[in-house]
Amino acid sequence: MRPIDSNDNYVSDNYDDYDDYELLPDGSSNGVSNALQMVDNVCGLVNNVSSSLADVSKAVQNTRLQIAQLDNQLNTFIAESKTRLEKFKAAAPILEKQLQNASARIDRITDTILSQSDNSLSEESLKKQALLIDVLKQADDSFNNLLVKLITI
16 A cells, blocks of 8 residues: 555655566566576676777777877978978079070070081081080080979979
8 A cells, every 4th residue: 555645645655666667577586587687688788888988989089199190290291381382482583594594505506506417527527516416415414403403392
């Protein structure tokens, strides 16, 4: 029988809430082992969830560390790129003028060689052309070195 309070309402005791949810049938020893098995299963599930959460937490921490490292590498790359760009901006006009001078020199030497190719094929003329071709090769090497400097700035 349930107790009644001063307003003629039934007072709930703690055990009445669980009457409808009785887990164990009366007099059953299998019910106890089943209940223990259910508790063991629940504990196993809780253990799996907590292990998974720990793994997820570690993965999140590792991901944050990797993102921080990538941010640092990106900032370093940006700073280095800005430095290289400033060097390029300073050196480009000078190298451009040197490249124009070298190109003009190559053009003059080539024109001279071509203009003398119509002359006779005497030994002196051939030596002069060989000398001009050597000068042309040196000018071409100088031009290529300037291009390499421009690229590697």
